[in-house]
Amino acid sequence: xxxxxxxxxxxxxxxxxxxxxxxxxxxxxxxxxxxxxxxxxxxxxxxxxxxxxxxxxxxxxxxxxxxxxxxxxxxxxxxxxxxxxxxxxxxxxxxxxxxxxxxxxxxxxxxxxxxxxxxxxxxxxxxxxxxxxxxxxxxxxxxxxxxxxxxxxxxxxxxxxxxxxxxxxxxxxxxxxxxxxxxxxxxxxxxxxxxxxxxxxxxxxxxxxxxxxxxxxxxxxxxxxxxxxxxxxxxxxxxxxxxxxxxxxxxxxxxxxxxxxxxxxxxxxxxxxxxxxxxxxxxxxxxxxxxxxxxxxxxxxxxxxxxxxxxxxxx
Amino acid sequence: xxxxxxxxxxxxxxxxxxxxxxxxxxxxxxxxxxxxxxxxxxxxxxxxxxxxxxxxxxxxxxxxxxxxxxxxxxxxxxxxxxxxxxxxxxxxxxxxxxxxxxxxxxxxxxxxxxxxxxxxxxxxxxxxxxxxxxxxxxxxxxxxxxxxxxxxxxxxxxxxxxxxxxxxxxxxxxxxxxxxxxxxxxxxxxxxxxxxxxxxxxxxxxxxxxxxxxxxxxxxxxxxxxxxxxxxxxxxxxxxxxxxxxxxxxxxxxxxxxxxxxxxxxxxxxx
Numbered sequence: 025x026x027x028x029x030x031x032x033x034x035x036x037x038x039x040x041x042x043x044x045x046x047x048x049x050x051x052x053x054x055x056x057x058x059x060x061x062x063x064x065x066x067x068x069x070x071x072x073x074x075x076x077x078x079x080x081x082x083x084x085x086x087x088x089x090x091x092x093x094x095x096x097x098x099x100x101x102x103x104x105x106x107x108x109x110x111x112x113x114x115x116x117x118x119x120x121x122x123x124x125x126x127x128x129x130x131x132x133x134x135x136x137x138x139x140x141x142x143x144x145x146x147x148x149x150x151x152x153x154x155x156x157x158x159x160x161x162x163x164x165x166x167x168x169x170x171x172x173x174x175x176x177x178x179x180x181x182x183x184x185x186x187x188x189x190x191x192x193x194x195x196x197x198x199x200x201x202x203x204x205x206x207x208x209x210x211x212x213x214x215x216x217x218x219x220x221x222x223x224x225x226x227x228x229x230x231x232x233x234x235x236x237x238x239x240x241x242x243x244x245x246x247x248x249x250x251x252x253x254x255x256x257x258x259x260x261x262x263x264x265x266x267x268x269x270x271x272x273x274x275x276x277x278x279x280x281x282x283x284x285x286x287x288x289x290x291x292x293x294x295x296x297x298x299x300x301x302x303x304x305x306x307x308x309x310x311x312x313x314x315x316x317x318x319x320x321x322x323x324x325x326x327x328x329x330x331x332x333x334x335x336x337x338x339x
Numbered sequence: 340x341x342x343x344x345x346x347x348x349x350x351x352x353x354x355x356x357x358x359x360x361x362x363x364x365x366x367x368x369x370x371x372x373x374x375x376x377x378x379x380x381x382x383x384x385x386x387x388x389x390x391x392x393x394x395x396x397x398x399x400x401x402x403x404x405x406x407x408x409x410x411x412x413x414x415x416x417x418x419x420x421x422x423x424x425x426x427x428x429x430x431x432x433x434x435x436x437x438x439x440x441x442x443x444x445x446x447x448x449x450x451x452x453x454x455x456x457x458x459x460x461x462x463x464x465x466x467x468x469x470x471x472x473x474x475x476x477x478x479x480x481x482x483x484x485x486x487x488x489x490x491x492x493x494x495x496x497x498x499x500x501x502x503x504x505x506x507x508x509x510x511x512x513x514x515x516x517x518x519x520x521x522x523x524x525x526x527x528x529x530x531x532x533x534x535x536x537x538x539x540x541x542x543x544x545x546x547x548x549x550x551x552x553x554x555x556x557x558x559x560x561x562x563x564x565x566x567x568x569x570x571x572x573x574x575x576x577x578x579x580x581x582x583x584x585x586x587x588x589x590x591x592x593x594x595x596x597x598x599x600x601x602x603x604x605x606x607x608x609x610x
Contacts (some may be wrong), residue, residue: 165587170580181570274451306462317450
């Protein structure tokens with residue numbers, strides 16, 4: 025297990041190194057000089073020169089790359105040009121919205137998908153199954169930001185149960201914070217719940233066909249007992265993988281959902297930075313998102329190997 | 340005959356037709372402003388109502404279908420065009436350095452969700468439909484590479500491939516003459532699914548302003564316009580939303596149906 029973990033960790037490091045290089049190069053190929061790109065056409069030569077040295081543009085590219093990566097390793101993402109504040113601070117503030125939102129959505133998705141998937145699998149081919157599967161087809165087809173607008177129309181504008189947007193902040197209490205994130209989380213969770221329910225159902229159906237399930241039935245367990253004691257536990261392996269992968273999709277998806285609800289998360293930060301041409305912030309947020317995907321994949325692989333020893337042997 | 344396939348194909352054809360017809364005819368000029376008739380609810384004159392500039396929503400949806408379909412189709416083309424050869428190559432050189440590089444490269448691209456690629460491209464080159472195509476296209480490459488490699492690996496073990504090797508065919512020729520036709524079904528099904536995901540992605544990117552720019556009509560941008568109007572003119576949000584949902588639903592049903600039709604073995608195994 026340790027050997028496997030080390031090997032995966034090494035490939036995690038390589039992925040991060042290559043990803044950071046890709047991001048750096050893409051930002052570097054931005055047509056023209058980043059400093060004049062940021063300041064626009066009417067920039068004074070002195071301002072331009074000052075910004076260039078502030079951005080480290082007078083250094084060579086490899087030097088700049090190493091400085092950028094070295095800074096990030098120490099938690100320093102550089103200084104935002106437009107806001108004049110450390111990027112680390114800005115991102116830190118926004119993470120308090122985006123990460124709870126993604127986790128909340130993940131929680132909702134699991135809470136809905138598990139019972140739905142288990143129910144559909146246990147009613148295979150019958151009306152209940154067809155109903156659940158039809159609902160998931162629809163769930164996958166609905167754009168989450170459109171669903172978010174409809175939720176606002178119903179629950180904020182007509183029923184007035186929730187505010188239509190904005191975030192009160194966690195200092196107003198856990199409940200107020202969660203209340204503000206409820207509609208966004210529901211919208212974000214819908215397609216993921218539909219996918220997860222389908223995975224849950226097909227994983228369970230695969231397991232139900234296994235020999236050990238027949239053995240469980242043969243030794244006298246009812247279908248329900250066999251499903252809960254043996255079926256579910258084995259079906260969980262592929263389901264957990266999908267859940268892990270979904271977290272990164274939820275984090276990326278929250279970028280769009282935040283726009284619907286005017287939430288001050290990573291998404292708004294990145295769009296503001298794009299229009300303000302604040303490339304340092306864009307670069308850092310993108311790196312952070314990519315890092316989270318790579319990290320989650322790594323953790324999922326480890327969890328998978330811990331549960332299923334065959335995977336360790338194979339590599 | 341397969342019900343999913345028929346329903347899916349019917350839904351998809353409606354939107355394909357709408358897009359095609361929009362080239363020669365739309366009920367109104369999709370860009371024509373008519374402030375006097377703004378925010379009308381659906382009526383006989385305007386079956387889907389009008390927006391805040393008095394533009395006919397049905398006409399905009401028809402023209403918007405062009406954008407959605409074009410972006411998604413080209414993005415699938417990019418994904419297939421690059422992903423399939425890479426997958427074939429990796430499978431032909433199984434376990435080699437090339438295989439390893441291609442698969443690790445795939446993992447790397449997987450770490451960049453389409454929205455992140457779009458953000459990166461837009462930050463550097465500015466927003467536009469082309470960027471959406473590139474972002475979604477790049478995101479599709481590892482999907483096709485992975486699925487092609489997986490299917491090709493098992494084919495390489497089969498006897499008819501052995502026979503081809505004994506006959507002296509090169510790995511490249513075997514890949515394109517024997518492996519590719521045998522994975523084509525799988526690719527068609529996956530292509531349908533990626534097509535529907537592409538439509539959703541395009542709508543999302545245009546909604547946040549990273550996709551099609553005015554005056555090019557797009558379903559995602561119509562929804563962005565509708566957002567501030569949703570309390571006074573809900574139809575502005577409902578109509579483009581229904582268009583997206585029905586198109587994506589149609590493509591997904593068609594994908595399911597095609598899978599059942601093209602691969603009889605799965606008919607039993609899946610369900």
